[in-house]
Structures are given as structure tokens and as C-alpha cells.
Amino acid sequence: MHGILCATPEELAALRDVLHLDPEPEVHGRTEVWTGHGLALARSGLGKVNAAAAAALLLTRYEARALIFSGVAGGLHPELPVGSVLLADRLAIHDYGIVTAGRFTSTRSGVIPFGAPPAELEPVAPHVRDTLARLLAEVAPRLEHPVRLGGITTADYFLNCGETRDALRATLGADAIDMESGAVAQVAEAWGAPLYVIRTLSDLAGEESHVTFTEMEAMAARNSAACVKALLEMLG
Secondary structure, rough: EEEEEEHHHHHHHHHHHHHHOOOOOOOOEOOEEEEEOOEEEOOOOOHHHHHHHHHHHHHHOOOOOEEEEEEEEEOOOOOOOOOOEEEEEEEEEEOOOEEOEEEEEEEOOOOOOOOOEEEEOEEHHHHHHHHHHHHHHHHHHOOOOOOOOOEEEEOOOOOOOOHHHHHHHHOOOOOEOOOOOHHHHHHHHHHOOOOOEEEEEOOOOOOOOOHHHHHHHHHHHHHHHHHHHHHHHHHO
């Protein structure tokens, strides 16, 4: 069983169009799960808490042996346009840490912040990166937008600020920001399951992002879903 996660209705619609699962979901709290053909597709809802809960559900109740997160993200890299697909070879959470003397310091997530190392993008497992590299070679000629390996950082906020975007790019070297992937990575690591994160840029995380996101989310979700379908064919 492969477990697939997404957050929004638009991401879900794009995945259901290519996966052809059972029409009615099973409902577990706020998580809906569609099954069929050895797959379990969960719409988690937004944010780290929802995503972590859905990931744990897929790994336990549905006994998923691998997880895939498909969806959209805000762009941090100045050279990547809306529609670009990022296959995450590095992941981080940057809104976890410690506040001292009125200042927030981001630290590695899931550990006691006192004396903890700073937050940084951590590489995915080598076999996951190798599979994503093969996926890139497979899908890049078929999509109208750029596809690349890249780093994605996670926080529980929608980024609508160019100044913060540029600061995150400078400090972390991340290419995109989302609201779920880093949390799912922590859960997958705890269960010893591989995680493949596929995100398409729906906006550029600046002052106009709320407008671009609304206009481009469906297109971005379709790009990610197309990559998921190709990845599943590779994973077997």
C-alpha cells in the first residue's frame, strides 16, 4: 500500500482525476481517505497538525509502506516561475524554536530548543533522492514548466511577504515554502517509511501571493498530480 497525502480540495481533485479510486471516502476525524488499486489517498487539511495526523493514520490503519505528499507551495527561489515543480531532496521546519529577550530563534524541530542546532534543510534518504532524480528525468520533457530537485521548508503560515521570503531564501537556501511537508517528514522518519514530496509553485510568496494562489492553484495541483502518477509507476 502506498499512502498519498494532499491538503486542499483542488489538490484532491487533481489526484482523483489521475488515480481513479473508490468514489466515497472513509472518514477518520477530519481526514478523508479514498482507497483502491493498492493506494490510500488522504486529504489532511492545511497545516502541520492535520498533515501529521493524516500521515500517522496512513502508516498505521492503512499500513502504508511509503508516503507521497502532492500539492502546491510558495516560491522562494527568484529564478523559479509559478508552475515550476519541486521534487524535495531537502526538507525543514523553520517555525519551531525558542524565544529569548523578545527574539525568536528557529531550531531543529522535535527536540528541546535549549542549545539545539539551528533549523536547516536536511537531505532526504539517498534512495529517495535517487528515485526523485529518475522521476525528474521522466517528467521534465512532458511538462510545460520547469522541474527540479530542491529544498522545501515548512511553517504554519501562508507567506505573503517578499521581505520574509528573501530572508528565508538567504538563511535556509530553500526553494519553496509549504505548510505540511516538514511535519510529514518527521512522522515518516519515526515509522521508518520513505517520503516523496512533490510541490508545484502556485505563487511566489510575495505581497501578491494571495491573488496568484487563487488563480494558479488548480494548474499547480495538476502538475504535481501528473508527477505522482509517474512516481507510482516507478515504485510499482
